[in-house]
Amino acid sequence: MKTQKTLAELANTTNVCDDYDPNSMPVEQARDYIKAFLSPMQETERVHLHAALGRVLAEEIHAIHNVPNHDNSAMDGYAYNADDLGQATARLRITGAAFAGNALTGRFEKGACIRIMTGAAIPAGADTVIAQERVELDGEFIRLSDTPNRGANVRYAGEDLKAGQVVLNIGHQISPADLGLIASLGIGEVSVYRKLKVSFFSTGDELASIGSTLKTGQIFDSNRYTLFGMLTQMGVETHDLGAIPDDPILLEQTLIKAAASSDVILTSGGVSVGEADYMKQLLQKLGQVLFWKIAMKPGRPLAFGKIGNAHYFGLPGNPVAVMVTFYQFVRQAMLVLMGQASPAAIPMLNVVCTSPIRKLKGRTEFQRGILFVVEEGHWQVKTTGNQSSGVLSSMSQANCFIVLDDDVGNVEGGSLVKVQLFDGFI
Ligand code: AMP
Ligand code: MG
Numbered sequence: 001m002k003t004q005k006t007l008a009e010l011a012n013t014t015n016v017c018d019d020y021d022p023n024s025m026p027v028e029q030a031r032d033y034i035k036a037f038l039s040p041m042q043e044t045e046r047v048h049l050h051a052a053l054g055r056v057l058a059e060e061i062h063a064i065h066n067v068p069n070h071d072n073s074a075m076d077g078y079a080y081n082a083d084d085l086g087q088a089t090a091r092l093r094i095t096g097a098a099f100a101g102n103a104l105t106g107r108f109e110k111g112a113c114i115r116i117m118t119g120a121a122i123p124a125g126a127d128t129v130i131a132q133e134r135v136e137l138d139g140e141f142i143r144l145s146d147t148p149n150r151g152a153n154v155r156y157a158g159e160d161l162k163a164g165q166v167v168l169n170i171g172h173q174i175s176p177a178d179l180g181l182i183a184s185l186g187i188g189e190v191s192v193y194r195k196l197k198v199s200f201f202s203t204g205d206e207l208a209s210i211g212s213t214l215k216t217g218q219i220f221d222s223n224r225y226t227l228f229g230m231l232t233q234m235g236v237e238t239h240d241l242g243a244i245p246d247d248p249i250l251l252e253q254t255l256i257k258a259a260a261s262s263d264v265i266l267t268s269g270g271v272s273v274g275e276a277d278y279m280k281q282l283l284q285k286l287g288q289v290l291f292w293k294i295a296m297k298p299g300r301p302l303a304f305g306k307i308g309n310a311h312y313f314g315l316p317g318n319p320v321a322v323m324v325t326f327y328q329f330v331r332q333a334m335l336v337l338m339g340q341a342s343p344a345a346i347p348m349l350n351v352v353c354t355s356p357i358r359k360l361k362g363r364t365e366f367q368r369g370i371l372f373v374v375e376e377g378h379w380q381v382k383t384t385g386n387q388s389s390g391v392l393s394s395m396s397q398a399n400c401f402i403v404l405d406d407d408v409g410n411v412e413g414g415s416l417v418k419v420q421l422f423d424g425f426i
Contacts, residue, residue, distance in 0.1 A: 024293040024300070026406060027328065027364045034304055034329060038311065038336045041263070043194040049183060052174050054235035055192035056339035061168040066158035067184045071122040073098075075153040078135060078142055079126040080113035082150035090144040098123065113142060122154055129153035161185070171341035193339035199258035199310075200227045200266040201241035203251065203279060204317060207269075209243050222392060223268040223315075223322045230326050233425050234334060236264075246270065248278040255286055259308040264334060266326075269317030272301040279303075279314065287312060295363040295406060298389035299325040311337060318389035323426060324366045324401070331425075348403065351419045355383045357411040359404050368398035369419060381419050395426060 025033075044058040073079060080092055092113040096106025100119030108114050108123035116122070116129060128150050135142040161167055167185070168178060174190070182190060207221040208214055221243040231238045239262065244254050251270075258265045270279035271291060280303075283289040289305030289312055298321040303314030313330050315322045327346075335343035351371065359365055368384040381402060384394040403418040404411065411417060 024295040024363070027294060027296050030292060030294050030302065030304075031329060031332065034333050035336065037304075037306075038333055040337055041193040041196060041339045044191050045194055046189050046191050048189055049179055049187075052182075052190050052192060053176065053179060055174050055190075055195075057168055057170055057172045057174060057190060058193050058339065059191040060166055060170055061182060061185070061187065061190065063161040063163050063165045063167050064185055064187075066163045067161040068155060068159065069157055071157050072100075072155050073116045073118055073120050073122060073129045073153060074155045075129055075131045076117050077129045077131040077153065078113040079108070079116040079122055079129045081110070081126055082128045084111045085144070085147060090147065091138070091141050092144070094140050094142060096123070127151060127154065169341075171339055173335070173338075173340055173343075196236040196263045196334065196338055197239065197261065198231050198236045198264045198266060198334075199239040199241050199262040200224065200231070200268075201254055201258070202243040202268050202317075203246060203270040204243070205246045207243040207245075222319050223317070226319065226323050226392075226395075227266055227268065227326065230323070230331070230425065231266075234331065234338075236334065236338070246278055248282065251278055252282050252286070255282060255307060259286070259310045262310045263337065265307060265310050265312045266315060266330065267313075268315045268322050271303045271314040272316060283307070283312070283314065289314070294325075296324075296328075297363055297365045298387075299328070299366070302329065304329075316389075319392040320368070320389040320395055323395055324389075327401075327426060328366065346420050346423065349419045349421070350416045351379060351381045353381050353383075353402060353411060353415060353417040354413055356413040357383060357402070357404065357417075359408060359410055361409050362406055364406055365402075365404040366420075367402040367404065368394040369400045369402040370398055371400050371419065371421075381417065398422070398426075 047055065094115055095109045095112040096104050096114040098104045098114055098116045098120035100117055104123055106114065108125050110125065114123060128148055129152060130144055130148050131153065134145050136145065167181060202221045202223050206218055208218045209221055224240055224243065228238055228240060241254055241258060244250050280291060283303060287305055287307030289303050292302045292304065293300055294302050298318060299316055301316050302325055305312050315325045332343055357367060367387055369381045370384060371379050371381050374380050381400065383402060384397045386394060399422050401420045403420050
């Protein structure tokens with residue numbers, strides 16, 4: 001078990017909780033602090049392969065046999081031994097036939113060949129296959145139109161997986177390809193970490209839930225739906241605890257309820273400066289929570305910590321900021337909590353940006369971008385326009401973030417920018 005700093009220690013080592021901007025915390029540093037404070041899931045369960053997609057392996061998968069487990073043909077054609085092919089006698093007698101999954105009919109003889117179909121086992125003594133298009137049939141003989149190299153068109157036993165090798169490691173998230181790979185070993189059940197239970201709720205007096213009529217000054221709560229969507233993409237168990245007004249008693253009850261039944265609690269709103277301070281007071285009372293100002297836009301306020309045994313992320317209220325902070329901080333942290341030892345970073349590409357962008361140095365900006373095809377194979381990126389953190393339609397239109405690091409200033413149209421794909425996630 002690695003030693004972790006306490007949250008209080010983290011808080012004391014920097015000025016990160018200061019409200020004054022120059023002390024706000026760089027994005028990378030916030031990521032590192034969060035990473036140092038995560039306790040990955042330990043509980044495991046066995047599931048059938050049909051239920052294993054997206055789950056994180058809690059056991060190593062070994063190859064219990066070779067895949068494929070016999071040398072076999074990669075083509076429909078004829079199998080023979082390359083030694084038997086004299087230059088002048090490119091003519092072989094057919095003495096048998098092998099179909100995939102069936103025993104050889106007839107037999108393979110030295111100096112002869114057999115008809116063989118894709119996937120059928122190569123008979124002992126044969127070592128090469130010629131495709132049927134490259135032979136001429138002459139009664140019970142074939143005439144070869146060329147001389148393939150020894151071993152041509154043969155797929156060897158263990159070419160995919162060798163008996164005894166480690167196929168997938170503990171902490172690997174199971175993809176569709178992995179399901180097939182595990183099935184190719186004849187394994188039907190795997191041990192995975194238990195699903196994370198994630199409770200989330202929105203805070204704000206102005207929030208109305210779907211089904212009610214908006215009163216003056218009210219808005220419909222959209223954050224619970226973007227959060228629900230992203231959490232569902234992650235394959236966790238979601239618990240929607242509703243939209244809670246800025247009322248200390250209700251907020252406290254909801255936090256206590258969430259902490260008792262969840263591995264992770266996510267809230268939106270109520271963590272920025274100038275909010276009715278209930279959330280901050282409650283979080284300080286109920287758990288160990290830090291309030292950070294991150295040097296980023298959108299998504300500056302972020303709270304992180306623990307309430308009881310549950311990890312807590314307090315996201316900003318603005319709809320775009322919720323999605324950005326989730327994608328930049330929560331997603332990676334939750335993958336670790338789910339049992340993934342080292343989650344793959346989201347790919348970052350360098351792409352020409354056709355829009356000029358005004359940008360202040362000293363903070364990271366995540367602009368909503370649209371990657372588009374200029375001509376076959378060539379992509380460029382443009383912004384979605386209005387980058388206000390309340391404009392959720394920009395997230396719907398976008399397919400990527402244009403990531404402008406701390407040291408980047410104004411961007412002229414036609415310059416290279418870093419682009420992070422949504423990858424079907426957002
Ligand atoms: P807050 O962080 O609570 O100050 O909220 C910042 C902004 O986001 C305000 O304009 C809120 O009305 C808006 N907002 C907060 N929560 C939500 C929500 N659940 N759905 C949509 N907008 C929200
Ligand atoms: Mg609020």
